[in-house]
Amino acid sequence: MLNSYTSADKVLLAVDCIIFGFDNEDLKILLIKRDFEPEKGKWSLIGGFLKKDEVLNDSATRILNRYTGFHDIYMEQLYTFSEIDRDPVERTISVAYYALINVENHNEELIQNYNAKWFSINEAPKLIFDHDKMLKHAISRLRYRTSTKPIGFELLPEKFTMRQLQKLYEAILSKELDKRNFISKINSLDILIKLDEKDMLSSRKGSYLYTFDKEKYEEKLMNDFVLNL
Amino acid sequence: MLNSYTSADKVLLAVDCIIFGFDNEDLKILLIKRDFEPEKGKWSLIGGFLKKDEVLNDSATRILNRYTGFHDIYMEQLYTFSEIDRDPVERTISVAYYALINVENHNEELIQNYNAKWFSINEAPKLIFDHDKMLKHAISRLRYRTSTKPIGFELLPEKFTMRQLQKLYEAILSKELDKRNFISKINSLDILIKLDEKDMLSSRKGSYLYTFDKEKYEEKLMNDFVLNL
DNA sequence: TTTTATTTGTGTTGAAATAACACTAAATAA
DNA sequence: TTATTTAGTGTTATTTCAACACAAATAAAA
Numbered sequence: 001m002l003n004s005y006t007s008a009d010k011v012l013l014a015v016d017c018i019i020f021g022f023d024n025e026d027l028k029i030l031l032i033k034r035d036f037e038p039e040k041g042k043w044s045l046i047g048g049f050l051k052k053d054e055v056l057n058d059s060a061t062r063i064l065n066r067y068t069g070f071h072d073i074y075m076e077q078l079y080t081f082s083e084i085d086r087d088p089v090e091r092t093i094s095v096a097y098y099a100l101i102n103v104e105n106h107n108e109e110l111i112q113n114y115n116a117k118w119f120s121i122n123e124a125p126k127l128i129f130d131h132d133k134m135l136k137h138a139i140s141r142l143r144y145r146t147s148t149k150p151i152g153f154e155l156l157p158e159k160f161t162m163r164q165l166q167k168l169y170e171a172i173l174s175k176e177l178d179k180r181n182f183i184s185k186i187n188s189l190d191i192l193i194k195l196d197e198k199d200m201l202s203s204r205k206g207s208y209l210y211t212f213d214k215e216k217y218e219e220k221l222m223n224d225f226v227l228n229l
Numbered sequence: 230m231l232n233s234y235t236s237a238d239k240v241l242l243a244v245d246c247i248i249f250g251f252d253n254e255d256l257k258i259l260l261i262k263r264d265f266e267p268e269k270g271k272w273s274l275i276g277g278f279l280k281k282d283e284v285l286n287d288s289a290t291r292i293l294n295r296y297t298g299f300h301d302i303y304m305e306q307l308y309t310f311s312e313i314d315r316d317p318v319e320r321t322i323s324v325a326y327y328a329l330i331n332v333e334n335h336n337e338e339l340i341q342n343y344n345a346k347w348f349s350i351n352e353a354p355k356l357i358f359d360h361d362k363m364l365k366h367a368i369s370r371l372r373y374r375t376s377t378k379p380i381g382f383e384l385l386p387e388k389f390t391m392r393q394l395q396k397l398y399e400a401i402l403s404k405e406l407d408k409r410n411f412i413s414k415i416n417s418l419d420i421l422i423k424l425d426e427k428d429m430l431s432s433r434k435g436s437y438l439y440t441f442d443k444e445k446y447e448e449k450l451m452n453d454f455v456l457n458l
Numbered sequence: 459t460t461t462t463a464t465t466t467g468t469g470t471t472g473a474a475a476t477a478a479c480a481c482t483a484a485a486t487a488a
Numbered sequence: 489t490t491a492t493t494t495a496g497t498g499t500t501a502t503t504t505c506a507a508c509a510c511a512a513a514t515a516a517a518a
Binding site for chain 1: 234237238239240241242278279280281282283284285286306308309311312313318319320321322324
Binding site for chain 3: 161162163179180183184202203204205206207208
């Protein structure tokens with residue numbers, strides 16, 4: 001029976017992040033053009049290596065911060081990928097995370113520095129290694145998430161219209177939703193505050209702006225629920 | 230920018246398995262009494278270390294085989310745990326898996342050798358390290374699984390009664406179900422074959438035995454579905 | 459000033475799914 | 489023969505879900 005720690009093999013542990021954003025039309029992911037070998041010049045998820053005295057979540061946070069400049073990013077562990085040759089350089093196990101951020105207020109400069117770019121998930125280029133598989137997983141998890149947790153706070157601007165929220169759900173679920181049914185389902189969650197203010201940019205009539213009721217939102221984040229759209 | 234593989238830290242990667250079984254009454258887990266330090270004599274999930282040239286799934290399979298004697302065990306990766314001091318001996322990241330097996334036909338001898346024992350999930354002892362947390366995760370994942378995949382083939386004997394199947398669902402979901410509603414929902418899945426044979430042991434009247442229609446079952450395993458009980 | 463075009467905002471209704479509910483049938487044991 | 493136990497089986501009310509259309513507000517164009 002193997003009971004000796006010292007005889008066990010050690011491996012490299014990477015963390016790769018699928019960063020989702022939303023531009024009022026499409027669901028997007030942030031990719032970088034790798035500037036080192038192997039696969040230099042190819043598109044890749046952002047990632048890095050786990051440090052010796054670092055918890056995985058902290059590692060993901062550090063990596064996310066490095067590429068976006070953000071602290072406090074919503075993020076969840078996804079799955080751990082371990083195919084032998086997934087990384088041709090050296091055996092590397094990768095723990096994938098996905099994150100949700102607001103496209104609008106992230107750091108342009110950082111994006112430039114890192115040769116990063118937002119892609120619609122439908123128009124994303126082929127990615128290196130097994131990153132395409134990770135992305136698929138992430139999308140599927142994000143879809144599931146819509147049925148058990150509120151979503152939007154992390155992806156939308158502070159104030160947003162009902163239409164924007166609906167577009168977000170449509171982008172994630174990749175299907176069209178009925179406006180009236182959507183509104184009544186969302187309202188039944190009781191997490192929105194209707195403001196006395198209209199957005200006049202997107203229509204002649206103008207549409208009311210909403211914000212999330214942060215307390216109620218976070219309470220739902222903790223305690224799941226069911227939402228069938 | 231960190232782009233050097235060689236400068237990254239390597240860590241120990243463990244695999245821990247939550248093995249679920251079912252005894253017609255309770256949902257059970259297989260635990261072992263550790264026979265080495267640290268925490269010698271305490272109850273623990275079965276586990277081991279990932280080998281250098283091994284994929285995580287294979288590692289879990291190997292470990293499951295060692296303790297149960299089974300090949301072809303149904304198994305899914307759960308989550309990766311990485312708290313710094315989760316293992317007091319050395320920094321160890323652990324990838325948790327859960328598995329479903331049939332309590333009846335597993336290897337008694339192996340259980341003896343390893344000081345293993347089945348516990349009802351309600352009566353499980355405190356476990357070492359963060360294994361309790363892993364167990365919680367696993368139960369929650371198993372519950373979710375009932376709503377998207379068929380379940381039972383892995384946990385029940387070849388032939389079983391409707392009541393047994395219901396008891397299994399009740400044990401997993403930890404709630405009582407209405408017999409008539411349960412039967413009609415299960416039947417609508419169209420994965421059972423009613424046999425021309427009765428089990429006379431558990432009642433005077435005797436109850437029909439069923440088996441899974443393996444093909445249909447596996448088709449549903451691949452393609453999810455929705456089952457609300 | 460009037461007309462046109464565009465997007466918002468709002469309820470009802472039929473269909474489907476779900477949850478609640480109770481009695482008879484079969485067999486063995488007393 | 490009677491009593492006991494568990495199996496087997498449908499209906500109904502409630503709830504949820506999906507489909508559906510038109511008027512109101514405004515800005516732009518005529």
